[in-house]
Amino acid sequence: MEQNRIFNLLKPVxxxxxxxxxxxxxxxxxxxxxxxxxxxxxxxxFVAKVIVDTQARAKDEEIATLKSELGFxxxxxxxxxxxxxxxxxxxxxxxxxxAHYKEVLDEIYSYIQNPGIQLTVTAEKNRVSILGYDxxxxxxxxxxxxxxxxxxxxxxxxxxxxxQKEILQSTGQYVLVATLADYKREDLN
Numbered sequence: 001m002e003q004n005r006i007f008n009l010l011k012p013v014x015x016x017x018x019x020x021x022x023x024x025x026x027x028x029x030x031x032x033x034x035x036x037x038x039x040x041x042x043x044x045x046f047v048a049k050v051i052v053d054t055q056a057r058a059k060d061e062e063i064a065t066l067k068s069e070l071g072f073x074x075x076x077x078x079x080x081x082x083x084x085x086x087x088x089x090x091x092x093x094x095x096x097x098x099a100h101y102k103e104v105l106d107e108i109y110s111y112i113q114n115p116g117i118q119l120t121v122t123a124e125k126n127r128v129s130i131l132g133y134d135x136x137x138x139x140x141x142x143x144x145x146x147x148x149x150x151x152x153x154x155x156x157x158x159x160x161x162x163x164q165k166e167i168l169q170s171t172g173q174y175v176l177v178a179t180l181a182d183y184k185r186e187d188l189n
Contacts, residue, residue, distance in 0.1 A: 101123045101128075103151075104123070104128060104151055104180065105121060105123070107149060107151055108121060108128070108130065108146070108178075109121075111141075111142050111145040111146065112138075112142065113138055113141065114134060114135075114138060117132055117133065117134045117138075118132060118133045119131070119132040119134075120132070126179055126180040127177065127178070127179055127180070128152075128177070128178045128179075128180065129158070129175060129176070129177050129178075130142075130174075130175070130176040130177075130178070131173075131174075131175050132173070132174060132176075133171065133172070133173045133174075134171065134174070135170060135171050136170045136171065136172060137170070139157070139160075139172075139174050139176065142176065143155055143156075143157060143176060146176070146178050150181060151180065151181055152178045152179060152180060152181055153179045153180065153181040154178070154179045155176065155177070155178045155179075156176075156177055157174055157175070157176055157177075158175040158176065158177045159173075159174065159175040160172055160173075160174045160175075161173045161174075
C-alpha cells in the first residue's frame with residue numbers, strides 16, 4: 001500500500017487558548033520579568049550586605065585602634081597633662097599672691113644671726129610667717145628688726161611654745177607673723 005502525502009498550504013488554525021495556556025504564556029512572558037527583577041533585587045541586597053559588613057568591620061577595627069590610643073593617652077599622656085595643669089595653676093597662684101617676696105626673704109634672712117637654725121618661711125599674699133626654733137633673745141631681736149623695717153606694717157609673735165627644759169635653756173619654737181607694707185602684683189596674662 002502506498003501512502004499518499006498530503007500537503008496543506010493553509011495556515012493552521014489554533015484552538016482558542018484555555019486557562020492553562022494563558023497561565024503558561026504568562027509564566028513564560030511576564031513572570032519571567034518578575035523572577036528576573038526578584039533575582040536582581042536579591043543580588044543587590046547581597047552586594048549591599050557585603051558592603052555594610054565590610055564597613056562595619058572597618059569601623060570595629062577603627063574603634064579598637066582608637067580605644068588603644070585612648071588607653072595610651074589615659075595612662076601615659078593624661079597624667080603628664082594634669083601635672084602641667086596643676087603646675088600652671090600653682091604658678092599663676094604664686095604669681096598673683098607673690099609681690100616682691102625675694103627682696104623680703106633676703107631681708108628676713110639678713111636679720112637672722114644663726115644661719116644653722118631650723119627655720120621655715122612661708123609667704124601668702126601680704127603676710128609672711130616665720131616658723132622656727134631658736135634662742136628667745138634671737139627671736140626678740142628678729143621681731144625688733146622686722147618692726148623697724150619699712151617693708152612691714154605690723155609684726156607680732158603669733159605662737160611661742162616652751163617646754164620645761166627649753167625654759168631653762170631659754171629656747172623655744174615660735175611663729176612670727178609679719179604683714180607687708182606695700183603689697184602689689186599685676187595679673188598674669
